[in-house]
Amino acid sequence: xxxxxxxxxxxxxxxxxxxxxxxxxxxxxxxxxxxxxxxxxxxxxxxxxxxxxxxxxxxxxxxxxxxxxxxxxxxxxxxxxxxxxxxxxxxxxxxxxxxxxxxxxxxxxxxxxxxxxxxxxxxxxxxxxxxxxxxxxxxxxxxxxxxxxxxxxxxxxxxxxxxxxxxxxxxxxxxxxxxxxxxxxxxxxxxxxxxxxxxxxxxxxxxxxxxxxxxxxxxxxxxxxxxxxxxxxxxxxxxxxxxxxxxxxxxxxxxxxxxxxxxxxxxxxxxxxxxxxxxxxxxxxxxxxxxxxxxxxxxxxxxxxxxxxxxxxxxxxxxxxxxxxxxxxxxxxxxxxxxxxxxxxxxxxxxxxxxxxxxxxxxxxxxxxxxxxxxxxxxxxxxxxxxxxxxxxxxxxxxxxxxxxxxxxxxxxxxxxxxxxxxxxxxxxxxxxxxxxxxxxxxxxxxxxxxxxxxxxxxxxxxxxxxxxxxxxxxxxxxxxxxxxxxxxxxxxxxxxxxxxxxxxxxxxxxxxxxxxxxxxxxxxxxxxxxxxxxxxxxxxxxxxxxxxxxxxxxxxxxxxxxxxxxxxxxxxxxxxxxxxxxxxxxxxxxxxxxxxxxxxxxxxxxxxxxxxxxxxxxxxxxxxxxxxxxxxxxxxxxxxxxxxxxxxxxxxxxxxxxxxxxxxxxxxxxxxxxxxxxxxxxxxxxxxxxxxxxxxxxxxxx
Amino acid sequence: xxxxxxxxxxxxxxxxxxxxxxxxxxxxxxxxxxxxxxxxxxxxxxxxxxxxxxxxxxxxxxxxxxxxxxxxxxxxxxxxxxxxxxxxxxxxxxxxxxxxxxxxxxxxxxxxxxxxxxxxxxxxxxxxxxxxxxxxxxxxxxxxxxxxxxxxxxxxxxxxxxxxxxxxxxxxxxxxxxxxxxxxxxxxxxxxxxxxxxxxxxxxxxxxxxxxxx
Numbered sequence: 001x002x003x004x005x006x007x008x009x010x011x012x013x014x015x016x017x018x019x020x021x022x023x024x025x026x027x028x029x030x031x032x033x034x035x036x037x038x039x040x041x042x043x044x045x046x047x048x049x050x051x052x053x054x055x056x057x058x059x060x061x062x063x064x065x066x067x068x069x070x071x072x073x074x075x076x077x078x079x080x081x082x083x084x085x086x087x088x089x090x091x092x093x094x095x096x097x098x099x100x101x102x103x104x105x106x107x108x109x110x111x112x113x114x115x116x117x118x119x120x121x122x123x124x125x126x127x128x129x130x131x132x133x134x135x136x137x138x139x140x141x142x143x144x145x146x147x148x149x150x151x152x153x154x155x156x157x158x159x160x161x162x163x164x165x166x167x168x169x170x171x172x173x174x175x176x177x178x179x180x181x182x183x184x185x186x187x188x189x190x191x192x193x194x195x196x197x198x199x200x201x202x203x204x205x206x207x208x209x210x211x212x213x214x215x216x217x218x219x220x221x222x223x224x225x226x227x228x229x230x231x232x233x234x235x236x237x238x239x240x241x242x243x244x245x246x247x248x249x250x251x252x253x254x255x256x257x258x259x260x261x262x263x264x265x266x267x268x269x270x271x272x273x274x275x276x277x278x279x280x281x282x283x284x285x286x287x288x289x290x291x292x293x294x295x296x297x298x299x300x301x302x303x304x305x306x307x308x309x310x311x312x313x314x315x316x317x318x319x320x321x322x323x324x325x326x327x328x329x330x331x332x333x334x335x336x337x338x339x340x341x342x343x344x345x346x347x348x349x350x351x352x353x354x355x356x357x358x359x360x361x362x363x364x365x366x367x368x369x370x371x372x373x374x375x376x377x378x379x380x381x382x383x384x385x386x387x388x389x390x391x392x393x394x395x396x397x398x399x400x401x402x403x404x405x406x407x408x409x410x411x412x413x414x415x416x417x418x419x420x421x422x423x424x425x426x427x428x429x430x431x432x433x434x435x436x437x438x439x440x441x442x443x444x445x446x447x448x449x450x451x452x453x454x455x456x457x458x459x460x461x462x463x464x465x466x467x468x469x470x471x472x473x474x475x476x477x478x479x480x481x482x483x484x485x486x487x488x489x490x491x492x493x494x495x496x497x498x499x500x501x502x503x504x505x506x507x508x509x510x511x512x513x514x515x516x517x518x519x520x521x522x523x524x525x526x527x528x529x530x531x532x533x534x535x536x537x538x539x540x541x542x543x544x545x546x547x548x549x550x551x552x553x554x555x556x557x558x559x560x561x562x563x564x565x566x567x568x569x570x571x572x573x574x575x576x577x578x579x580x581x582x583x584x585x586x587x588x589x590x591x592x593x594x595x596x597x598x599x600x601x602x603x604x605x606x607x608x609x610x611x612x613x614x615x616x617x618x619x620x621x622x623x624x625x626x627x628x629x630x631x632x633x634x635x636x637x638x639x640x641x642x643x644x645x646x647x648x649x650x651x652x653x654x655x656x657x658x659x660x661x662x663x664x665x666x667x668x669x670x671x672x673x674x675x676x677x678x679x680x681x682x683x684x685x686x687x688x689x690x691x692x693x694x695x696x697x698x699x700x701x702x703x
Numbered sequence: 704x705x706x707x708x709x710x711x712x713x714x715x716x717x718x719x720x721x722x723x724x725x726x727x728x729x730x731x732x733x734x735x736x737x738x739x740x741x742x743x744x745x746x747x748x749x750x751x752x753x754x755x756x757x758x759x760x761x762x763x764x765x766x767x768x769x770x771x772x773x774x775x776x777x778x779x780x781x782x783x784x785x786x787x788x789x790x791x792x793x794x795x796x797x798x799x800x801x802x803x804x805x806x807x808x809x810x811x812x813x814x815x816x817x818x819x820x821x822x823x824x825x826x827x828x829x830x831x832x833x834x835x836x837x838x839x840x841x842x843x844x845x846x847x848x849x850x851x852x853x854x855x856x857x858x859x860x861x862x863x864x865x866x867x868x869x870x871x872x873x874x875x876x877x878x879x880x881x882x883x884x885x886x887x888x889x890x891x892x893x894x895x896x897x898x899x900x901x902x903x904x905x906x907x908x909x910x911x912x913x914x915x916x917x
Binding site: 639 | 761762763820821849853854856859861863864865866867868869883885886891893895896897900911913
């Protein structure tokens with residue numbers, strides 16, 4: 001323990017100023033996600049956040065969650081894995097890509113960010129605002145694109161990290177049985193065999209669980225072993241073509257021990273969860289002339305989630321859950337530059353398949369085929385104006401087609417100022433769960449949930465044999481599900497008074513319609529309820545996000561951000577404005593709810609702020625401090641009125657401070673140390689994946 | 704925050720001063736059954752309605768199936784011996800509320816649920832229909848989460864009366880009254896979601912309501 005602290009102090013006390021920070025090239029940095037073409041960040045007309053590998057490393061991030069939680073305007077959510085909330089939209093409305101291709105295997109719409117290792121990732125690009133015009137389904141709130149490292153020069157990097165925490169005591173003893181410990185091993189190598197360039201990254205993470213909930217055997221985080229492998233192969237074919245292959249495999253083994261409460265009863269479960277993931281991405285790029293590029297992309301991904309649970313209270317029963325998803329895709333994209341215009345056209349076809357114990361039978365394979373086409377025209381009118389117009393058409397086999405246009409303009413009157421405006425459509429296709437779920441919970445009252453494809457048939461059949469007591473009006477509205485649609489607007493300005501200062505402000509508004517929600521459609525004769533999915537909700541999110549960067553001298557960098565967010569369910573809001581929603585006075589009597597008592601959608605913080613400070617006198621010597629704040633968020637409706645208001649149960653706002661530092665030991669060896677959650681903030685109920693203060697030490701070797 | 708602080712301080716001083724003056728006044732037991740009248744509104748607190756006596760084989764808390772009968776006309780808790788009479792208007796047992804009519808009693812009672820605050824209901828709308836019980840299958844005041852006067856949340860095991868739901872009651876003798884259920888827990892405060900299940904079980908089924916004749 002003492003050793004550990006000593007090392008930590010050492011890191012911070014032996015810094016000497018010499019070299020220059022090289023992280024202030026922001027304007028010239030290249031991003032690809034915003035337009036599907038490489039563009040200088042300074043020329044992009046939509047809000048883009050860029051996270052470079054150096055920041056990922058210096059923050060000590062291992063998983064995608066670790067680095068996203070430190071970004072302005074993003075919230076991490078828990079429940080069915082760890083998700084991300086962007087511009088106030090749910091995790092299911094943010095598309096997550098690796099090299100431009102989507103990751104699959106979502107549970108209840110959430111792609112677990114802890115599943116994704118960030119080793120081997122060169123940079124992360126975050127595009128906010130609807131991007132379905134380029135990427136299709138799920139890109140409603142925006143897109144997070146992980147760009148993998150390119151194979152290139154010979155290199156070898158290895159790192160070993162040991163982390164320890166103890167939520168009860170605050171400070172942890174290394175190697176103690178009461179501590180929560182983490183070990184991460186990472187090996188990355190680049191080499192060349194003949195004309196093939198290769199790069200590999202391997203990551204192994206062990207984490208033991210810890211129980212910090214009183215009266216509970218829950219171990220959160222759970223004991224986990226995660227293994228990630230990534231290989232990139234690249235080869236030039238003549239002078240005008242290039243072939244690239246990305247292979248990624250991920251395996252998680254999670255030990256489960258948790259308690260579920262319902263109707264005052266507790267059921268303790270124990271078992272294991274295993275997830276396997278595979279991505280294969282061959283790409284062929286041809287440049288027949290200087291003005292034309294042709295990309296042919298193939299993509300295959302497979303996700304398998306397997307869960308087996310046993311119950312202490314019911315030793316003779318068990319729960320088995322298996323979910324498999326396969327996505328095959330082929331895509332052709334043509335980039336054509338002509339004068340002041342850049343044109344992109346693309347065509348693609350994909351087959352998305354799933355089978356699961358959650359559907360009618362594991363043997364029955366569900367499939368949705370999508371054929372799509374997209375086009376984008378970027379037009380540089382003159383030195384000041386850029387206009388980007390794009391659109392995409394997705395023809396779905398299983399439900400209505402989606403047409404999503406987008407238009408963005410950028411006006412840059414001088415070197416100091418630039419202004420952006422964009423308006424676009426986003427959509428999210430109904431997922432397999434909403435189409436095919438076939439689930440009956442016999443433990444909690446015997447309710448059933450059926451996906452819409454099966455609901456009508458099943459309920460009609462039950463009705464025919466006299467098992468249905470009541471058909472709700474919602475039953476008649478059960479039809480083919482249509483995609484969820486949103487219209488998003490972003491309006492921003494950037495100001496650069498000097499080379500060292502950069503200020504950005506962006507206002508956004510998203511109007512979401514035909515949101516899919518679970519509704520009761522029928523009642524069985526034994527009184528149990530039957531639910532299904534309908535396109536019924538309408539919502540809005542709006543807010544303002546500001547960011548600044550300021551380079552002080554050569555080795556200091558100060559940055560920060562703030563987001564104000566307001567959200568609401570449109571039907572609830574309309575009822576509140578009409579005085580049709582009620583709440584209680586302090587004496588317990590009912591009264592009409594005031595407009596300013598409405599908090600909107602749950603799990604959203606109104607305020608979020610952050611502040612980051614980097615001191616980096618040389619490449620391997622640094623201190624990186626991050627202060628993150630989010631205000632209270634409502635978690636449950638506790639006063640019975642069905643809408644979320646100021647009286648409802650909420651989680652407390654908090655400040656999280658993360659601190660890390662690096663120190664060169666020898667020529668090829670660097671020591672990195674960090675403290676996550678320095679203030680040891682904990683919230684057993686509402687931040688279950690947030691286990692208090694955590695310390696770590698990393699040894700980085702680089703050849 | 705800063706604007707609120709002096710107010711808090713003031714109320715604190717006020718309470719302090721009030722306590723000093725009214726020393727002999729007996730402390731009101733917030734957890735005991737009581738009936739109080741203010742103007743034409745009568746408030747009933749901690750009326751037990753089949754409180755929990757044990758658990759089923761599955762571990763579900765259960766009561767003894769014992770109703771509490773209440774007369775809105777006299778403002779009295781009626782002994783169970785008089786259950787088969789027109790002396791009571793509203794009976795309470797867990798989430799079941801019964802009116803004195805049809806299968807529930809010999810009276811001419813009835814009820815329906817009005818969506819709106821207690822104060823906003825000044826007279827019974829002319830087009831309204833009073834429903835009667837069909838015990839034990841259905842009730843004039845429908846049972847079930849979100850249906851009439853309460854919502855129930857399984858994971859937290861908490862029952863909350865819905866604000867803005869007023870019960871319009873026709874008494875056993877045909878008079879009209881409006882009733883608002885205020886709380887379902889002993890002491891008049893719903894336990895917090897994180898409190899122990901033993902507390903939620905022990906304190907549930909204690910009715911707090913206010914009513915007035917119309």
